[in-house]
Amino acid sequence: MIGSDIGKARRLLKRGEVVAIPTETVYGLAANAFDADAVLRIFEIKQRPSFDPLIVHIGRMEQLRDVAANIPAQAQALIDRFWPGPLTLVLQKQRRVPDVVTSGLDTVGVRMPAHPMALELLRSLDFPLAAPSANPFGYVSPSNAQHVEDQLGALVPYILDGGACDVGVESTIIGFDPEPVLYRAGGVPLEDIEAAIGPLGVPPSSQGEDPGMRSPGMLASHYAPRIPVIVGDVQALLHHHAGKRIGIISFMQDHRADTNAVLSPGGDAHEAARNLFAALRRLDTSGVQVILAEVFPEHGLGRAINDRLRRAAAR
Numbered sequence: 570m571i572g573s574d575i576g577k578a579r580r581l582l583k584r585g586e587v588v589a590i591p592t593e594t595v596y597g598l599a600a601n602a603f604d605a606d607a608v609l610r611i612f613e614i615k616q617r618p619s620f621d622p623l624i625v626h627i628g629r630m631e632q633l634r635d636v637a638a639n640i641p642a643q644a645q646a647l648i649d650r651f652w653p654g655p656l657t658l659v660l661q662k663q664r665r666v667p668d669v670v671t672s673g674l675d676t677v678g679v680r681m682p683a684h685p686m687a688l689e690l691l692r693s694l695d696f697p698l699a700a701p702s703a704n705p706f707g708y709v710s711p712s713n714a715q716h717v718e719d720q721l722g723a724l725v726p727y728i729l730d731g732g733a734c735d736v737g738v739e740s741t742i743i744g745f746d747p748e749p750v751l752y753r754a755g756g757v758p759l760e761d762i763e764a765a766i767g768p769l770g771v772p773p774s775s776q777g778e779d780p781g782m783r784s785p786g787m788l789a790s791h792y793a794p795r796i797p798v799i800v801g802d803v804q805a806l807l808h809h810h811a812g813k814r815i816g817i818i819s820f821m822q823d824h825r826a827d828t829n830a831v832l833s834p835g836g837d838a839h840e841a842a843r844n845l846f847a848a849l850r851r852l853d854t855s856g857v858q859v860i861l862a863e864v865f866p867e868h869g870l871g872r873a874i875n876d877r878l879r880r881a882a883a884r
């Protein structure tokens with residue numbers, strides 16, 4: 570059931586139930602982070618493997634010490650600059666956080682979301698909310714309440730509707746190894762992180778290792794529609810796939826295929842990110858046989874868009 574009753578969401582969460590909630594990035598599937606049974610239910614609903622840890626969402630700065638310990642100075646600088654906002658920090662965990670939340674790791678991912686309804690809900694609760702994105706494991710993340718309803722509506726007692734997500738891609742994830750390292754490109758551009766705390770450690774990917782090695786759950790194949798996705802030079806790919814029903818995801822240019830999703834005609838990467846997941850979902854059910862996607866400019870939010878498209882394309 571979809572609705573906008575924060576009190577109802579609060580009552581269900583206090584009873585140990587799972588509720589889908591809006592955030593500024595994507596919708597989350599939330600439960601009391603201190604209640605291991607409630608959190609287990611999230612894994613069941615998503616069919617998520619137990620090795621993939623959840624992000625803990627807080628609504629007040631004081632709550633950070635309830636879930637994390639020994640906050641590095643650079644983490645604090647990022648918190649001061651970007652919270653509430655689309656930035657998750659992987660920090661040393663407090664014993665109080667159940668192992669099921671962190672997949673047994675001694676670290677925990679934490680963020681304070683910027684969505685007003687999420688913040689109001691979190692601030693009305695005396696526990697933080699563990700929440701992964703509210704999609705079946707491996708599928709495209711939901712950027713509005715209807716996306717959640719379409720796939721998980723029968724399994725979730727309530728979907729709190731906070732409208733379409735403003736950012737549209739998941740949070741940026743930074744870990745401390747001990748130097749700060751990018752685990753996942755996301756809603757806060759890498760350039761903004763580096764402007765705040767200086768250059769990050771060499772990303773494992775540039776050493777030939779998938780960044781997911783440091784961040785379980787960051788699998789090569791993820792965010793994937795059922796229809797095959799191919800990323801590259803769309804004009805060349807169009808020739809190669811002539812004769813098929815084709816869907817295209819592009820930044821600004823309309824390539825005039827059977828189904829087109831031009832993410833931002835004016836060339837705004839924020840707008841493109843906001844439209845990305847709805848476009849992937851629409852193309853996935855449009856009857857096309859293959860989805861071709863452009864490579865976006867690899868800076869700002871373009872980095873997160875390219876990361877999601879590459880993982881959507883991986884099989």
Ligand code: TXA
Pocket residue numbers: 592594595596597598621622623624655657659671674676677678682700701702703738739740742744752783784785786787
């Ligand atoms: O924007 C977002 O981050 C959304 C909204 C709902 O907040 N959440 C989200 O959660 O994208 P999810 O579960 O789809 O992705 C969480 C990822 C995990 O797959 C893992 O890669 C990383 O966060 N993560 C969580 N805890 C971690 C830890 N202790 N160490 C390393 N990586 C961690």
Ligand code: MG
Pocket residue numbers: 701702710
């Ligand atoms: Mg996810």
